[in-house]
Amino acid sequence: VPRVTANKANELRRRAAEANVAAILDGTVALLEHHSKPSFVDIARAARVSRPTLYAHFPTREDLIEAVVKRAIESTARDVAGARLEEGAADLALRRLVVMGWRGLSRQRTIFRLAMDLPPKRRRQVHESALEPVRRLLMRGQRSGEFRDDQPTEWMVSLLYALLHAAAEDVAAGRLDDDVVGELVYASAIGALRPPNGDRS
Amino acid sequence: VPRVTANKANELRRRAAEANVAAILDGTVALLEHHSKPSFVDIARAARVSRPTLYAHFPTREDLIEAVVKRAIESTARDVAGARLEEGAADLALRRLVVMGWRGLSRQRTIFRLAMDLPPKRRRQVHESALEPVRRLLMRGQRSGEFRDDQPTEWMVSLLYALLHAAAEDVAAGRLDDDVVGELVYASAIGALRPPNGDRS
Numbered sequence: 001v002p003r004v005t006a007n008k009a010n011e012l013r014r015r016a017a018e019a020n021v022a023a024i025l026d027g028t029v030a031l032l033e034h035h036s037k038p039s040f041v042d043i044a045r046a047a048r049v050s051r052p053t054l055y056a057h058f059p060t061r062e063d064l065i066e067a068v069v070k071r072a073i074e075s076t077a078r079d080v081a082g083a084r085l086e087e088g089a090a091d092l093a094l095r096r097l098v099v100m101g102w103r104g105l106s107r108q109r110t111i112f113r114l115a116m117d118l119p120p121k122r123r124r125q126v127h128e129s130a131l132e133p134v135r136r137l138l139m140r141g142q143r144s145g146e147f148r149d150d151q152p153t154e155w156m157v158s159l160l161y162a163l164l165h166a167a168a169e170d171v172a173a174g175r176l177d178d179d180v181v182g183e184l185v186y187a188s189a190i191g192a193l194r195p196p197n198g199d200r201s
Numbered sequence: 202v203p204r205v206t207a208n209k210a211n212e213l214r215r216r217a218a219e220a221n222v223a224a225i226l227d228g229t230v231a232l233l234e235h236h237s238k239p240s241f242v243d244i245a246r247a248a249r250v251s252r253p254t255l256y257a258h259f260p261t262r263e264d265l266i267e268a269v270v271k272r273a274i275e276s277t278a279r280d281v282a283g284a285r286l287e288e289g290a291a292d293l294a295l296r297r298l299v300v301m302g303w304r305g306l307s308r309q310r311t312i313f314r315l316a317m318d319l320p321p322k323r324r325r326q327v328h329e330s331a332l333e334p335v336r337r338l339l340m341r342g343q344r345s346g347e348f349r350d351d352q353p354t355e356w357m358v359s360l361l362y363a364l365l366h367a368a369a370e371d372v373a374a375g376r377l378d379d380d381v382v383g384e385l386v387y388a389s390a391i392g393a394l395r396p397p398n399g400d401r402s
Binding site: 116119120121124148150151152154155158159161162163165166167169170172173175176184187188189190191192193194196197 | 317320321322325349351352353355356359360362363364366367368370371373374376377385388389390391392393394395397398
């Protein structure tokens, strides 16, 4: 086989695989709007791929969930990057981050519920792409004195992540209104992250 | 059948059932130290009850998990009650609460991991018995001006719950040291709950 043709064939196979994966993820998300646990048969049908193809890409349900969640998080991570967290006062950047993070979570509520099915460890891992700019913002604020520096940055990352997810659970449970969440989470987060003044008994 | 004897027989059956449930829960917890997902066969054997008895009390795995988690939470709820949250300054009571809540979570780490398998809604429900005194403390601090009153009490309950559970996940993942958690969670919580002073923009 001439080398150029072999490369070309590989390239076509790669593109077909990518298109299949995208179709499978789209099909899964579409089905999730109506069924909480669509079957692999339904997903293959919705994605117009064969079941062997589906299983080849996603051997287990958890693999598929993880891929769906990962894609959603990557889209939120792009929004977060657009919030330019490296610019301006750290507290204003934090506000932009919370608003963006919340928009991402609430736009993708179905997927958020799905993420809750992943074990906590795996859930945190798929979030890593969105957490890195958050970590950098927190370190910047700690260096400038806008955020407290008596706590590990990693704990402050966990705190922000926990507040956003707690708010999402509260909205899903009807305990909180969607449109107050941004301000609420920001107010709690900035209180927790600012250097304490005076006695903390 | 004379009435006294029938009552006596009922009483004996009730006690036997309670003893079986206790043995099943103890057996499950003991097995969980070594296996992440013990089978019903193993659990029945560890509890020295028949499988029909096990299934009669706990038809599904989720029922059993829920009962194990509930019992652990009730034990923590008793500790929380011992922390006398209704007495003294609200921030000091909050500190006692965080320390107690954390002690409960960390003593029962295996069960905490188990609770993460429950759907968030059901998880929150089984926590209700421990959350009521927390809610009362937060309302008391809001009334006295020690805690902020520009946020719904329910959100502040969620925040505390989320911070304790985030800390537990961080300890489990090796991101945080067990013995700093009490102070860390308290410091973050009190920052988030105290009335904001000055501008919050």
